[in-house]
Amino acid sequence: MSSSNDVTVSAAADLAALAGDWTLDPAQSTVEFTGRHLLFLPxxxxxxxxSGHAGIDTDGSLTRLDATVGVAGFDTGNPQRDGKVRGPGFLDAGRFPxxxxxxxxxxxxxxxxLSGVLTVKExxxxxxxxxxxxAAAGDRVVVRAAAEVDRHACGVGAMRAMVGPRLALRVRAVFVRTP
Structure with missing residues (x-):
């Protein structure tokens, strides 16, 4: 977002200006990750x-946030690895899409x-x-955030000696005001 009307929101009072319901734009949003193979190679x-939806109250508090990503689209650019990760030993996309x-x-x-709960394989x-x-511009808001997740805590424990336990997540979520 590069318009001169852009506003960077940093305080609860500013979040109150975003009060209302928001729908996540999947085509403009991304979830990227970095992990370790053989504990060294990134x-x-x-x-x-x-999909996703968010709600912000008039006092700037979060009333709801729910977002989903599709496991079948897991992609590292290595088809063999990606197929394994989508399979039952890791994410089990067939049972948990x-x-x-x-x-x-x-x-x-x-x-x-932003505190919440990640659901992986129930x-x-x-x-x-x-x-x-x-960053807000009109009826669009872009949120950039980062987290670190322990795949073992999520029930994704296959190949412990080959794949590191932690994944760094980077999210760019684009929301559009829901009419």
Missing amino acids: VTGSVPVR VLRYTGERVVQGTPSV REVPLDFAVDEV
């Missing part, structure tokens, strides 16, 4: 955003923190995102 990839994040609250600060794991930026 592996990067992405998972496609499927989505990962869901449910936001619970935003704690203002530097950075602000297992719920607390996950906090450091919110790097909230």
Whole structure:
């Protein structure tokens, strides 16, 4: 977003200006990750955003946040690895086609923190995102945030000796005001 009308939102009073309902734009949103193979070599990839909704109250508090990504689209650019990760030993896309994040609250600060729950294969794991930026322009808001997730805590424990336990997540979520 590069318009001169852009506003960077950083305080609860500013979030109050965004009060209302918002729908996630999957085509403009991204979820990227970095993990470790053989505990040393970085592996990067992405998972496609499927859907999401958010609500902000007039006092700037989060009333709801629900977002999903599609496991079948897990992509690192290595088809053999990607097929394995989508399979039963890792994410099991056939039985669990989505990962869901449910936001619970935003704690203002530097950075602000979005606290919520990540659901992977029916297992719920607390996950906090450091919110790097909230930029608003008209009826669109772009949120950039980062988190670190322990795949073992999420029930994705295959190949422990070959694949590191932690994934760094980077999210760019584009929301459009719901009419």
